[in-house]
Amino acid sequence: AQSVTQLDSQVPVFEEAPVELRCNYSSSVSVYLFWYVQYPNQGLQLLLKYLSGSTLVKGINGFEAEFNKSQTSFHLRKPSVHISDTAEYFCAVRSYSGAGSYQLTFGKGTKLSVIP
């Protein structure tokens, strides 16, 4: 079964500083990779996705992520964070689960706190 590891449960960062949220997954066999953001008391919103092609993907709100197949990583980055980026971020991997179906497996989340 696929597993997803988000290496940091909490990341505090000052406003306008860069940030990297780390994500590793267990298998590199034909996976789709996603980052979702969850603002307090809300549902999940898709930030960006990697399906194939260029290993650097850009998403909404100035975020980007780089797919590294050899290291099975998909780290999320933003060069300059804003207070409004304070939220919980989830890395997810879609992988084949047999019998023609797929499953989306989530990491445990990273809480990003932007300090004024």
Add this chain to the structure above:
Amino acid sequence: NAGVTQTPKFQVLKTGQSMTLQCAQDMNHEYMSWYRQDPGMGLRLIHYSVGAGITDQGEVPNGYNVSRSTTEDFPLRLLSAAPSQTSVYFCASSSAQGSYGYTFGSGTRLTVV
């Protein structure tokens, strides 16, 4: 607006009661799934469906039941609620390949006392 609709948004149950969480999508997505979210645990898959009449278990299926009679609806039933089922529940849908990501509902916050 197109998307995934979950009802109710909040619910309090007594131990042993049963209830159904509703999920409906209007995007003609084949794939639908239920997750529960607990602090520090991320989202864990309860059940999923790849089309009408087809369901399967995820990581934490015990105590939950699902059926998929139409493409649009995927209700989650709690058979006999337990305090351990206190959680936030999310329904999600996607096209068969999941290429465009998964669309999530706004969640149901369930408390079992």
